[in-house]
Amino acid sequence: MGMTMTQKILAAHTGLEEVSAGQLIEVNLDLVLGNDVTAPVAIKEMEKLDTKKVFDKDKIALVPDHFTPNKDIKSAENCKCMREFAMDHDITNYFEIGEMGIEHALLPEKGLVVAGDVVIGADSHTCTYGALGAFSTGVGSTDMAAGMATGQAWFKVPSALRFNLTGKPSKWVSGKDIILHIIGMIGVDGARYQSMEFVGDGIENLTMDDRFTIANMAIEAGAKNGIFPVDKLTIKYMNEHSVKPYTIYRADEDASYDETYDIDLSKIKPTVAFPHLPENTHTIDNIEDIKIDQVVIGSCTNGRLDDLRIAAKVMEGRSVAKGMRVIVFPATQKIYLQALEEGLLSIFIKAGAVVSTPTCGPCLGGHMGVLAAGERAVSTTNRNFVGRMGHVESEVYLASPAVAAASAVTGKISSPKELGL
């Protein structure tokens, strides 16, 4: 029987001709990732092993992005632990905050992931790199420790759901609306243990940033990974960012899928996920007046240049609503600089937003925009669980950069169309 794209990549990294769903395999890794929250735990675990050396100092990436710039003494100690480990082991891809970014925006930008790679990361949104045609998945700190020491990880080969994307998204609809629409349709455990394989000629109408956003949130449907086929745009992106050789895998024609969903991108409307699960989706035309207190634009989901351009287009020449806090955080230093040079940051600041250094802080209620009891935020991030961005009685509404920016101006959940755009 034929293999899915994911299965082909896994087989190639296992040295087997063929793998099938449910099979337990040990896979060779091309990259192991950790951050300032998960790597310190992994480092302690790795020290328990007799082998005190990492498997390959060029195939480990350590990114201090969660509680950085350090929010308190304990966070500073965690970063120090990771920094010292990186120095001791001469880790090539350790990024100090001046050259860093949110890990899942940073790694593709630095060219560390290319098509055909197998990547594990001690962060659930590691699935982002599926946009490049790589197999990448989130794991815990112990898996990261084992990966750093041995260069291998164990996996159960996943079966797959296929999403056949056709058509072209309409104005103000982007990758975020597409993935929220899908999660709303299949639920937060709709792809549990499975791959989400995106196919179809609609993909050519999606930018790389759209694809990163879609693959990024595969985990919010419970998926092991999300993956896109490699096309001209992927190859252009890789050529611009990486010197690593890449391998293009395609699903076999006779590969089997647990389910195929046909999605016409032209029919998708701006979509918002209400508290407290990403599956609680509503289209913008079905939302009554919901007053908000804070807007967050950024994160590993929506902090890329396309996202900032869309938000700036909506906010240009306008002001944020009275009493509204708007926080924009570009995902990497490079994006920050590009946004500065393009004049996007001055649009945000003139509109009354603050612009923050790249950090995961606000997305997970860590720092830089924590919510009080009873407050509501519209956020371009990925989770709206109870207490995710602060107090347990606060609320998070997940949306696209376009909807977030429009909401910042009106003070309630809004489409850019309400501004006459």
Added chain:
Amino acid sequence: MKVSGIVHRYGDNVDTDVIIPARYLNTSDPKELAEKCMIDIDKDFISRVKPGDIMVAGKNFGCGSSREHAPIAIKASGISCVIAETFARIFYRNSINIGLPIIECEEASKDIEAGDELEVDFDNGKIYNLTKNKQYQGQAFPEFMQRIIKAEGLINYIKQK
């Protein structure tokens, strides 16, 4: 190996953010993490839980963030086993990797109530409800995972290899 204890009951889609909120992730000390375990959905959990107690939940337990701090916090709180209808995949592998016993069992998940007294036999996956005088068959681990659990976690398993 058998464990027994009183049930702490939760619903569907318990995410790792409520198991241990990110604002406490500036430490990885199991004792400190345990003090905040479940605080956002069950603030009395930590004063109620006794060593050996068992957590029972619905679908997709442990969804969301990959933080290993979540199973670490649950284990350090004294919980001897988590039973759920289904587990989110990262939480599932993290639990195995750190040696927190977990069992998938739809029937048990649907039937067991808060305060029930359970006995769980990991060797055969059987769950006994002493309060209701009932028995449920949980899913046994594949042999590969049993080897990791037997070694008390992935790191020891690698050491033995």
